[in-house]
Amino acid sequence: MTEDKLQEIIDREQIRDCLYRYCRGIDRADEQSLRSSYWPDAHDRHGAYVGPAEGFIEMALGVFKSKPRNIHQISNILIEFTGPSEAAVESYFTALQRGPDREGVVRQVLLCGRYCDRFEKRGEEWRVADRTVVYDWVDEQTPPERSEPERFGARQPVGGAYPDDPVYGLLAARGFSST
Secondary structure: OOOHHHHHHHHHHHHHHHHHHHHHHOOOOOHHHHHEEEEEEEEEEEEEEEEEHHHHHHHHHHOOOOOOEEEEEEEEEEEEEEEEEEEEEEEEEEEEEEEEOOOEEEEEEEEEEEEEEEEEEOOEEEEEEEEEEEEEEEEEEOOOOOHHHHHHHHOOOOOOOOOOHHHHHHHHOOOOOOO
């Protein structure tokens, strides 16, 4: 294996890890993980939000206060290097989101689509420099009427926000941080 091929494999894994950090950040209300997936000067087209990624992150931090329930899954990650420090990355996502709207009414929606990202490598690190979220499926659902303790029952522990989710205990016990 050549050194260039080995570096390409490393770069691909770093891009995938960045996408997974984004999911952890948005699902676990983990600001550090969320921020670490974007460059500070990144741009984001995310549904109704269009602007600097910092604005999207601030919007997400506000939503986190409502204690939403989110789960994002990433698949079909296609990475095409367009230069030594740039890549076009298409990732399919499925997201189930539940939380109060601006009027306080709890809504639940299943979203499927793709993140069309321009990644940049700066130094030794890959992050999103420009993101366009493409929506391919939206299904508004009726939120469950029963409480989470009633629905989950003995299925414990239940996922939660940073720092209470069990993954953070696992990481701390092994001497790792969330990023």
